[in-house]
Amino acid sequence: MKDRLKPYRPTLHPGTRAFPGQSADEKVVFIIRKHWIVDFAILTTTFFAVFWPLILYFIVNLVWPIPHTVYIDAGIVIMHLYVLFALFWYYVKWIDHRLDLIIFTDRRMVDINQTRLFDRRISEANLAQIQDVNSGVKGFWPTMLHYGKLNIQTAGPEGNVFEMTYVRWPSLVASTIIELRDNYTKREHIPQSPSPTP
């Protein structure tokens, strides 16, 4: 059977730390990232937003050949700076999505939530604290491309909910998380926490 969660399983050299704060004996089981459709959408937007001056220049030059003057050259230098900053803008936009991660190790889950370049939230919970995992796929493209929303509810005084959108195969991920929690609680002889009351 095809392992649909293969993209989530990192291939790491022994002793390599996948994220800051990982213990030496802690094994990363899988890392949940957003679906490739998010990368595709951002990369397509980036291409047109960043390179439109270049595309426009070529089209205009084909129709009305642009004379080579010092003003055009100065404009091109300014365009270089525009492209540099536009590239940076979209790179950061892409990072905001790409660095939204939920990392599952053999003992805990770490949720890294990147909102902006200088705004990042990291939360973690022990695997035994996981109480409920929900998944949902809504809409035409999510159904066709198998992505959706994942909610992980944990026990504790605050009753944290870890949420992620654009997760590939969300129902499969949800059942794997439950399996991971059950294996962990069995291994560590931890009694299962009761499910949350609706």
Next chain:
Amino acid sequence: MLTLILIYSGIVLIWAILSVIAIQQVYTYAYKTDTLSRSLTYIYIVVGILLVINGFRMLLGLNIDQLMQ
């Protein structure tokens, strides 16, 4: 001419500092586990450096006297 070079270098320096901060985050959270992040970051660095060099080359080739007329 020197003023223009200084302005250009200053803007490029701001871009470089912001880029280093962004790349540092990719390096910390995704470098070892995500090939796509690594590849796109390399492309970003290479394209960025090429743009800076080409922009600088064009700036040095500008005829300032003609521009100021």
